Amino acid sequence: MSEDTFMGVPRNTIDWSPILDYNKCNYCMECVKFCPHQVYEVRETEEKKLIVKNPDNCVVFCRACGKTCGVDAITFPDKGETTKKIKATRKGMVGNE
């Protein structure tokens, strides 16, 4: 159930989703339990037991799953940079119409 746009910009043009530090992650899965948007997927039999499966499901500018992480293994892109890019994309869209 991904939202297709954020502030009028196609979601798949926005680079915003959690970045996992596999050196820190202890696979407690608190982030998975927390996120209602199916951003993550658990893969019990693989070495990386947790992956970011659906990055475009992630709510732009939400960092809430990161705040459940006891070992600080989740980071996000820079908000300011992301905002700039979204603005640029919007300008480009208007120009193309």
Place this chain on the structure above:
Amino acid sequence: MSKSFAVLPCNGLDKSAGCIAREIALNLIEKSDSEMICPVLYRVADARYTKIAQEKPLLVIDGCQTRCASKLASEKGLKVTAKITVTEEAKNRGFDLGDSLRLGENEVKLAEMVADELLLEKEAEKASVSETVYPETYNYEVYKKDKFIFRVPKEGFLFNENDSWVYISGNKARVGVTDYVQQSLSDIMFFTPPVVGQEVEQFGELGTVESGKAVFEVVSPVSGRITAVNEELSVAPELINQNPYEKGWIAEVELSDLESDKEFLLEFDGYFAILKRKVDDFHV
């Protein structure tokens, strides 16, 4: 040093940060009249600690962001007066916590520093009183789902897609969160305010609101300088649950680039449609 607390530390025994939480608590009870609540015993023996928690201001010490101590306080319905997280305190002071469960020199020092700071009487911060008078109440459109009611003010407010609102008055504005946030979090137990005087970018963090369920980062609808925070929320964060648009406002901001910010703000119609979709999709 006359300050004292009822201290509820996380005491996570298998993590360095948890062991430091206990050490901070020990410092506090040695250096002041504070009393410690053992989180393990508290789970099985309420009576012993409930009284302490009522008599003294409650300080919750979480080791890490799993927030076990906060969650325990929330379960027990305790009123939290102050709250720290060891990993954050370490980061802010440039301490690198190792994996060892034994406390080294560094960890002992960190625990002392944090405890001493907690016991310092804070000088009353000068609240910059807002000259702007905001209406006491607004007209709301309501969307209902089961027993949950989501209000959205019909006029005068702008919103972002991250469920924050802004009410503009000249070059100043008041900001807060919408009913979607407070309904999703349920009982809000703690508000961490942003720092007055600091600049915030649009979509930057304007403090956090916290319940037993989660920590929500307030995503600023506008850019500018923070001129005031709602001091009442530090003693009564439940005001956000009661009405996040009125007495539960978060902060006031001196606007720096409203025209550009407006590109990313929604009027009532736009936000109400998004709110309805979110409620239908995700609110369970």
